[in-house]
Amino acid sequence: MKVFFTLTALLLCILFSRSSSAVEQAEQLFNQLKPSLYQIKLIDKASGEKSSIGSGFQISNDGIIATNYHVISSYALHPKKYRIEYLDNQGNQGDLTLQSVDVINDLALVKRTVEQEMAFFELxxxxxxxxxxxxxxxxxxxxxxxxxxxxxxxxxxxxxxxxxxxxxxxxxxxxxxxxxxxxxxxxxxxxxxxxxxxxxxxxxxxxxxxYKNFLKSSPVSIEQQMTEQLLASQDKLITAILNSPWLAKQLGEKAMIPIIDVPFIRFGVILMRIK
Missing domain, CATH: 2.40.10.10 (Trypsin-like serine proteases)
Incomplete structure (x- = not known):
């Protein structure tokens, strides 16, 4: 019994130590990185109200900030209706310009105006x-x-x-x-x-x-970039489905179910009537 309580106490000490260490490490990381973290807001120009809100982080010393595409998607689709705004850890705010997107992977690059080189996140x-x-x-x-x-x-x-x-x-x-x-x-x-x-x-x-593709050549237009990405993804998806095994399965007396053997379609079935 004494051994049991000793081991329990030791385990609790280890868990508490690990938990305290994680919290301490998280706090150190936050204090180190917070100057390069931003709140990203989409503002309706007509009303001045927030349409969406998310987060972003600087990835270059000249003001390039990464965020999700879905955070700024309304602007990408209707740039005349909205504007993109940032808020930093010191309460400073300003406008952002949309530079590039990856619709398929839900990513976007926006840019703030900077007067001098700034700290940024390393990838x-x-x-x-x-x-x-x-x-x-x-x-x-x-x-x-x-x-x-x-x-x-x-x-x-x-x-x-x-x-x-x-x-x-x-x-x-x-x-x-x-x-x-x-x-x-x-x-x-x-x-x-x-x-x-x-x-x-x-x-x-x-x-x-x-980011590498953006540095090589910025998109001619965001609309064209999104169209090309969606068409390429559609072709990739259709090709993956057509090239995957299709297994026939009986359903009742007059129907067969082709089951598509791909991991990203849980119920990939199409009913075909057999006359």
Whole structure:
């Protein structure tokens, strides 16, 4: 019995120590990175009201900020109706210009005007390993920037577009915020949640590709860029479906069900009547 209580006390000490260490590390990371974190707001020009709100983070010293496409999508579709605005950790705000988008991976690059070089987030050169502790940063429910610790659980299996399964509480308003490792390098971007501390991230390599392509050549127009991306994704999806095994299954006396064997379609069935 004495041994049991000793082991229990030791385990509790270890858990408390790890928890305290995680909180302390999260606080240090936040203080280090908060100058490069932003709240991103979409403003209706006619009413002056907020249409949407999310998060963003600077990825270059000349003012390029990454966020989710869905945060600024209304502007991308109706640029005359809305404007994009940022709010930094010191309460400063200003307008942003849309530079490039990745509709398929839900990413966007916006830019603020800067008078001098600024601190920015470094994008990781490698993907995290399963079980690695990560830190999600963002602006939930318009309450100010926070940091949420969580765990990397690999890529979501049933998804046509890559999504990281993140065990951490990503809340509304954190969309577009960065997820960093213990060395403060970005390894993902907040994008969605399923509740119960289950979140999903866009892998950082998608952002790396978008930013590199932007540096090579900025899009002629955002509308044209979105059209090309959607058509390419449509072709990719149709090709994947047509090239996958189709298994015939009997349904009643006069019907067959072709089941498409692809992981991203749970119920890929089409009913065909047999005369």
């Amino acid at each position: 990781s050169n490698t993907a995290p390993h399963k079980g690695e502790q990560l830190f999600s940063l963002g602006n939930p429910h318009d309450l100010g920037m926070i940091v949420v610790p969580g765990t990397y659980n690999g890529l979501k299996k049933e998804s046509f577009n890559d999504r990281i399964h993140f065990t951490g509480s990503i809340n509304s308003g954190m969309s577009g915020g960065p997820v960093v490792n213990k060395t403060a390098e970005v390894v993902g971007i907040n994008v969605a949640t399923s509740g119960n501390s289950i979140g999903f991230l866009v892998p950082h390599d998608k952002l790396v590709t978008l």
